[in-house]
Amino acid sequence: MGHDGERAAVNTVVGRDHRSGRFRWVRAVSLGLLLALFTIGFFQRFSPATFSAPIGAEFGLSAAQLGVFAAANFWVYTAMQVPVGVLIDRYGTRLVVCAGGAVTALGTLVLGIAPGYGVVLLGPMLVGLGTSGIFVGLMKFNATWFPAYRYGLVTGITMFVGNLGSILAEGPSAGLLSVLSWRSIFLSVGVVSVVVTVAAWFTVRDTPEDCGFARVVAPAPSGDGSSGAGVLRDVVRSRQLWAVFFAVVGTNGTFYAFSGLWGVPMLRDSFDLDNRSAALYTTVALAVYGVGNLAVGFVSDRMGRRRPLILACSVSALLGWAGLVWAPWEPGISAMVLYVLVGLAGSQVVVGFAAVKESFPPAVAATALGVVNVGAFFASGLIQPVFGAVLDVLAEDSARALGDYRVALGIPLVLAVVGFVFSLRVRETLGPRVDVRETDTIA
Numbered sequence: 001m002g003h004d005g006e007r008a009a010v011n012t013v014v015g016r017d018h019r020s021g022r023f024r025w026v027r028a029v030s031l032g033l034l035l036a037l038f039t040i041g042f043f044q045r046f047s048p049a050t051f052s053a054p055i056g057a058e059f060g061l062s063a064a065q066l067g068v069f070a071a072a073n074f075w076v077y078t079a080m081q082v083p084v085g086v087l088i089d090r091y092g093t094r095l096v097v098c099a100g101g102a103v104t105a106l107g108t109l110v111l112g113i114a115p116g117y118g119v120v121l122l123g124p125m126l127v128g129l130g131t132s133g134i135f136v137g138l139m140k141f142n143a144t145w146f147p148a149y150r151y152g153l154v155t156g157i158t159m160f161v162g163n164l165g166s167i168l169a170e171g172p173s174a175g176l177l178s179v180l181s182w183r184s185i186f187l188s189v190g191v192v193s194v195v196v197t198v199a200a201w202f203t204v205r206d207t208p209e210d211c212g213f214a215r216v217v218a219p220a221p222s223g224d225g226s227s228g229a230g231v232l233r234d235v236v237r238s239r240q241l242w243a244v245f246f247a248v249v250g251t252n253g254t255f256y257a258f259s260g261l262w263g264v265p266m267l268r269d270s271f272d273l274d275n276r277s278a279a280l281y282t283t284v285a286l287a288v289y290g291v292g293n294l295a296v297g298f299v300s301d302r303m304g305r306r307r308p309l310i311l312a313c314s315v316s317a318l319l320g321w322a323g324l325v326w327a328p329w330e331p332g333i334s335a336m337v338l339y340v341l342v343g344l345a346g347s348q349v350v351v352g353f354a355a356v357k358e359s360f361p362p363a364v365a366a367t368a369l370g371v372v373n374v375g376a377f378f379a380s381g382l383i384q385p386v387f388g389a390v391l392d393v394l395a396e397d398s399a400r401a402l403g404d405y406r407v408a409l410g411i412p413l414v415l416a417v418v419g420f421v422f423s424l425r426v427r428e429t430l431g432p433r434v435d436v437r438e439t440d441t442i443a
Helices: 003-014 022-044 050-057 062-090 093-113 118-144 148-170 171-176 183-202 230-235 237-271 274-301 308-326 333-345 349-359 362-394 403-409 410-425
Strands: none
Touching: 022 050, 022 062, 022 093, 022 118, 022 148, 022 237, 022 403, 050 062, 050 118, 050 171, 050 237, 050 274, 050 403, 062 118, 062 237, 062 349, 062 362, 062 403, 062 410, 093 118, 093 183, 118 148, 118 362, 148 171, 148 274, 171 183, 171 274, 183 410, 230 237, 237 274, 237 333, 237 349, 237 362, 237 403, 274 308, 274 333, 274 349, 308 333, 308 349, 308 403, 349 362, 349 403, 362 403, 362 410, 403 410
16 A cells, blocks of 8 residues: 555544644654653663763773673663563553653662762663663554554654764763763753653653544554464564664664764774764764664655665675774774764664564564564673773773774674675565565574
């Protein structure tokens, strides 16, 4: 069915009130509050890159300990993706998201007052627990409050806005550190998290029907009676799923790990840049990533293809990591180009999610998306401490040089190679080859 036909079908289901100003206002305010919490989560995830110097200095942390600190968020977030989805299906978006916002606020405040390394680790772990509920709840809200033909646009906007938090965690936060302590910044973010969470509790509702509006989308067809374990088994047997999974590991998994921690210290240690100057490079890379989410999704929709964009992003990651490992780069244009390449590669997540969603029936699509999302964050949580451990082994007297970083950068380079190989196996899900379900199951 084309977009015009789909819109007509949706209009038949939803009724006129969904075109009313009141409905659009309620949806916009609710989405804005959820996006604010999502943005705070992105800030937390990427803040170690900027705050590693003052936090590491205050607590005397090694590179490996910094890696564990940065990865703690990813570990808990990854582990909670599937359980949180079950909780949202059972208890609804509002309850789980607001609980997640409260836990995120608690973790941020704990980090701001932490007296030692053990308590410092508790902060990002709580934040990872809280933000896992926020992301899945936001995806459920989008699916419930927007018609299906808006999926690509709303997903792109969601990722773009959320990424503003990662940008704020880099250059702007580095500037704030010249006038505020790292503790003051985190305590302020914690207070904002509390305010937004309370507002979300009084505003956000699970479905349009809860606000007196008609249903936005037609009810999904009933399932075939398969158990949760059976659904998961069917999903993980898909070649398409694992092709996208490893492609995303090679692009988003590597970029999240690098921009979330080691992208700033590498420039600081290797070229004696100050924190603000070093953070500029990851800030630009994250900005490219955010704009790329919109651009890649838009271009993919216009082309009527997913696979070419997935391949292009994997190539971008391969070129960026290979350049950082082997090219004779230095601060300036050469470094910026390489940072931009790995940032642009991360935009693959939008078309990756779309390809997975279009490869499975609605009844199991959310489970498949959750599995792919786990791949990106599991890889990030693994790369960060291993990267730090490599630096600890190579660096003499904790003086980390560019050569040491080049060796550690071999980790994301290898994963980018693996991701590129798997991206070649991704099947097209738009155009004439729209159904990959019948032929891609692993025997």
